Amino acid sequence: VSSLEEPFDVLNLAPLSEEAAEFLTESTDRVELILVWVQRLIIESHEDGLLPVPAPILARVFQELSRGVVHVNNVRKIACFPF
Secondary structure, rough: OOOOOOOOOOOOOOOOHHHHHHHHHOOOOHHHHHOOOOOOHHHHHHHOOOOOOOHHHHHHHHHHHHHHHHHHHHHHHHHOOOO
């Protein structure tokens, strides 16, 4: 955890394998790593029929996830370079 990030309590790591939890802990950019995991889970769920939604809705989901990461990065810039 960098000096700019505050640690958060983790409620339940049971769904993660021990290797995944360790990889996440050691990651330098946990937000982007989790984003990739969520995107992968969405795609796999869609392909398996667990998430049967039309392609335009999935595209919008990915667009909103992307916008969220852009906002996170903007906040990081402000935190690193106050004006």
